[in-house]
Amino acid sequence: MNVETNPSREERIGKLQGLGSSRKRVEDARFTQGKGNYVDDMKLPGMLHGDFVRSPYGHARIKSINAEAVLAVEGVVAVLTAADLKPLNLHYMPTLAGDVQAVLADEKVLFQNQEVAFVLATDRYVAADAVELVEVEYEELPVINDPFKAMDADAPLLREDIKDKTEGAHGPRRHHNHIFLWEEGDKAGTEQALADAEVVAEELISYQRVHPCPLETCGCVASMDKINGKLTLWGTFQAPHAVRTVASLITNIPEHNIRIVSPDIGGGFGNKVGVYPGYICAAVASIVTGKPVKWVEDRIENLTSTAFARDYHMTGKIAATRDGKITGLSCHVLADHGALDACADPTKFPAGFFHICTGSYDIPVAYVGVDGVYTNKAPGGVAYRCSFRVTEAAYMIERLIDVLARKLDMDPAELRVKNFIAKEQFPYTSALGWEYDSGDYHTAMTKALETVDYKALRAEQADNRAAFDRGETRSLMGIGVAFFTEIVGAGPVKNCDILGLGMFDSCEIRIHPTGSAIARLGTISQGHATTFAQILASEIGIPAEDITLEEGDTDTAPYGLGTYGSRSTPVAGAATAMAGRKIRAKAQMIAAYLLEVHEDDLEWDVDRFQIKGNPEAHKTMKELAFAAYNQAIPGLEPGLEAVSYYDPPNMTYPFGAYICVVDIDVDTGVTDVRRFYALDDCGTRINPMIIEGQVHGGLTEALAIAMGQDVSYDEIGNVKGGSLMDFFLPTAVETPFWETDHTVTPSPHHPIGAKGVGESPNVGGVPAFSNAVNDAFAHKGLTHTQMPHDHWRVWKTAQRLGLTGA
C-alpha cells in the first residue's frame, strides 16, 4: 500500500492544509458561478406562494377581517387568520425568551407590519395582489414607543394576553408593560464604592435600534408529504436542530417526522436565529393543502418584522481615584424589547452576557440591573454579529472609560492600560462572575499604539485644534481607542440552554477505506467546509481537500445548537477536534497491531503513527483507514468512525485593540474615516485569510451601526428606517481601508486553543468609531453624544457647541 515517495515532513504538513493555512474556500466554486442553493432558488412541483397581510398601525384592535373578495380571485387558494389557527392551537408560538408571539395577530396588533393574515396563491404575483384585497377593519389604540414612558402609571396596556401575569419567565413583573428585572453583582458594595469615590463619571449611553439586515431576507419552503407523514422545511435557519425540536413541540408532529434543512444562507448575523410566523404559516399551509409552500419576505418586511437588535439604554456610573484607578462600576439598562420578548438569549440570561460589561479592566466591585419593557415595536433583540448583548456591554464600558478619562483629564489609552487585567491574573474572575480564560492585554495595546504611532497622532491632533481655533481649518480630528473583551462560545450546558436544550455542539466523522473522509456538524455556516476541514486535517492527517464537510440537514447531521454568538469555532470546532482525536485513538490501536508494538510505543507525526525512535517504521492514516476496513483485528470493531458531542468547560474570551482616526467637517458634519487599525487576538488562528475577511466584514457592519443605522419609530408607531432608502448599508465608497493585525493568546481550555473571531470587529468597532467622533469635540466640552453619528447629527453636535458658521 505504501506508494509515497518519501516527502519531507514540511511537505507532508503543507499537503494537509491544516491549521494556520490560508486555504482557498471550497464554497467559492459554486457561488462565483451563480450555482449557490439559497431557499428562494427552490422550486418544487405544485408549489404555492404565501404572503402576509400586515398591520398598517402600531397598536390597534382588529374589528374584522373580510377575505371574501380575495377568495374569488383566480389563483388564490386560501387565506389564513388567527381564527383558522386557533382550533389547531397554533395561533401563538413560544419565543426563545419564554414569552409568546401571535403567529397571526389575535384580536390586536402590537406593532406596524405585524402579521395579520396569510394569503396562499399559485404564484407570487397573485399572492401579492391578493394581500391588497383583504379588508381589515382596525380601531386605533394609543401607542407607546418611548421605553422611558412604557412603565408610566397611565401607559396603555399592550399585552392583554398576559395582563394578569405578575410573574414572567424571568421573575416578577411590576407593571403591565414590564417584562423582567434582572440583576447581577454586589449592589450595596457598588453603591458604597460610588459614594466613597474621589471621582465618579456618569452617562446615559444609548445603543439605538438597528437591524442585522443580511442581504438575503428570511424565508422557507415547507413540504408536507401526506403519504409518509413527513414535514420538510428548507429555510434560513441559523439553528436547524433547535427549529426541528420547536416545530415538533408546536405541531405535535413527532420529531423524526420533521426534517429541517438550512441550504446556503445569504448572511444571518443573528437575524436568522429566531422562529418567525412565516415559517409556521408556511408549514401549516403545507399540512392543510398537501402542497409545498414557499414564503420569502421582502426587504421592508425583513427590516420591520423579523428580529431587530439593541435598543438598549444604559446608565453607567464609574468610580475611580483621582489618579485613575477604577474602584467600581454600576449600570442600569432600560431594554426595549418591542411588543414581545423574542430575544435570543440562553434561558437563564434574559440580558444575555451583558454582565461582561466590566470589560478588560480589573474592577473590584460591580452591579448591573436590566429592566426589560414592552413597546409598540417589532420584537427581537438578537445578537447582531455579537455574542448575547456583548456589543452593548462593550459599547457602554468603552464609552464610559472615555467619559471618565475626560473627567480625570487623562489620556483614554493611558487610563485603559492603567486598569487592564494583567496577564498573570488569568484565569481571572470578574466582579460579575465570569472566569476569563486567557489574555495579554498590555502586549496587544502596546503593539496597537506603537503601530499607529499614537503619540504622533495626539500631537497632530493638538496642532489641528490650534489651527482650528486660529480659523485656519474647518476640520476637526478625532482619535478613537477601544479595547474590548468578548465572551463567546456558549456555552457550558450547566448554565447555558435555549428552550431547555443544552448549548453543546457536535461532529460526526466517517473515514472512507481509501483514506478520505466526510464530517457532519451540528452547526451551520459559510466557511466551515473550508476551515473545519483544516481542523480535522491537522488532527487526523488527512488533507483538507480530501474531507467533505456537511451541515444543515437534521436528517443526517448530529444534533447541535447552531451558529450565533461566535459559537461555531469555540464549540463545534472543539467537537470537530475531539471527534478527530477519537479517530486517531482507534487508528493508533490499528497501527500498534500492524506494526506489532504496544500502543504506547507509537507516536503521532503529522499524518502517521511511527515507532518512537524509529520513524521509518510507520503507518500513515491512509494505510490505517484501509486496514480498518480490510483487516480482522482482534478486539477491534471494523470501520473508522467517531462522534463527539462537546460541552465546553468555559466560554472563550477573544479580545482586541482598535484605533480609529476621523476628520470631521464641522460645517457639514461629514465624517471621514481616515484610518482604522484593528488588532485581534482570537487565540489559535485556523485560517488567516478567512479571519481577515471576517474582521473586514464585521468592521464594516460596525461602521454602519456607529455612523448611520437607526430603526426608529414616530409617535404614532410608524417605523422609520424600514427600507434600504432609509436604513444605512455602507457601499464600497463609504467603507474605508481596514488595517488588520493580531496577537495570539490561545484559549487554555479549547482543544486547539481557538476562541472565535466573527463578531469581535462589531463589538470593538462600534465604540472605536463612536469614541473617535466624541473625541473630535472633546476639547470643546463634549462628553457624550448618542449614535448614530450620521452627518446631520454630527453637524447638530457641532452647532450645539457653537462651532458652525451659522
Added chain:
Amino acid sequence: MSKIDVEMTVNGEAVTASVEPRTLLIHFLREHLNLTGAHIGCETSHCGACTVDLNGRSVKSCSVFVGQAAGKSVTTIEGIAHPDGTLHAIQEAFRQHHGLQCGFCTPGMITRAYRLLQENPSPSDEEIRYGISGNLCRCTGYQNIVKAIRAAATELSAKEAAE
C-alpha cells in the same frame, strides 16, 4: 392577466416566452428560465444583488420589466464563464482573493465587475469602489472585492497584451 410575447437573447441563446407584461426581468430569469444566479435582495434597486448585463450595460433586473429587455441581449452570472467551462478571470480572482463570503451578492458583484472592466480596463482602487457602489455586500467590507477586481484587471490586461 393578458400576456405578451417576448424574445431576447440570454447568455447567447435565443429565448421566447409568453408572460404577464408586469413581470420583472429578475423574476423572468429566476422563475421562467431557472437562472437563479442573480438574487433578489431588496426589490427597490438599492442592493444590486440582481445585477445583470443588458445590451452592454449593468442593470438592476428587479427594476426592469421583461418587455424592456425584449429584443435585447442579457448576460447573467451563468453566462460569465468561458464556453469551455473555465472560469472568467474575475470569477477566479474572487476565489483567489477571498472576495466573497456568504455568496449572495457575488453573482451581481461579479456581473457588475465584468462590465466595469470593459468600461474601464485599468481602474484605480477609487474607481473600482465607485464602479461597484451600486452593489451592496454585508460580509466582506469590500476590501477583498476591490483587491479581486484589481487583480482581474491586471490579469485581463496582460492577457490582452499577449494576444
